[in-house]
Every structure is written in structure tokens, then in C-alpha cells.
Amino acid sequence: MDYTPDGWIPNHTTPAVDPSLKTDLNDIKLDSEIHKEYIDAVIEKLKTVYDPEISVDIYNLGLVYDIKITESRYVFILMSLTSAWCPVADSLPVEIQQKIESIPGLKCKVKITMYPQWTRDMINSDYRDLLGL
Numbered sequence: 001m002d003y004t005p006d007g008w009i010p011n012h013t014t015p016a017v018d019p020s021l022k023t024d025l026n027d028i029k030l031d032s033e034i035h036k037e038y039i040d041a042v043i044e045k046l047k048t049v050y051d052p053e054i055s056v057d058i059y060n061l062g063l064v065y066d067i068k069i070t071e072s073r074y075v076f077i078l079m080s081l082t083s084a085w086c087p088v089a090d091s092l093p094v095e096i097q098q099k100i101e102s103i104p105g106l107k108c109k110v111k112i113t114m115y116p117q118w119t120r121d122m123i124n125s126d127y128r129d130l131l132g133l
Helices: 032-046 091-101 125-131
Strands: 002-004 007-009 064-069 074-079 107-112
Touching: 032 064, 032 074, 032 091, 074 091, 091 107
Parallel strands: 074 107
Antiparallel strands: 002 007, 064 074
């Protein structure tokens, strides 16, 4: 731990996620019919997962880059983090998986990418206005 006059803060010299991590969902085959059937429910679940530092859900923050649902009812989510040093880099994907898998019949896998890097411009414009950004 690093110590400051105000107390201690975690040592953030090592990123939680490789900042150059680049991946996509190009190897996942989307099933259009099943995707249409479940996408609204999946998005609603994603809107219940909040970034701990910015009081906005990950979907409206623009952290979700892609969603694919396959014939076998697997939901693949490609997302980013606000920073490679995000303190919930390990727990956020688990929370997403649990919420998506609470929809009967679905399984979920979450992939993290840091490319393109998330910026404030990716926040839903209504929320950006509310945040004064």
C-alpha cells in the first residue's frame, strides 16, 4: 500500500487489465432469431450493473461494445472498462454473468477489451447531460 497524509490508498502502479488488450466477438456466430428474442431482456439486465465510480449503468456509460446471442443461447458480451486500473475489473464481469444468467435459459461469457479505449463521448448523451459532461 502507498501511504499519504490522508491515510492509505491502494497501489495502482499495475493495471488490472492489459491496457493494450484488443479483442472482438468476430468468432461468435449470432443467431438472429434468438438474438431478437432475448436482446431486450439482456440490455435491461446490463442496465442494472453500475460502474462503482460513476453512478451510471455500464450500458448507458457505453462500456458495452457488442452483444451476440448464439443458437445455444449463450450471450457473449464485449465490453471495456473506464480505465485499465479499474478496481472492479475482476468482479464486474462476474456480476454481469450472474445477472444475464438469471434470465431463464441463458448462459453468459464476458470479454474485456481496452480497444478502442473508452471515453466520456461514449456515454449516452442524456446521461452525459445529467452528469454535466
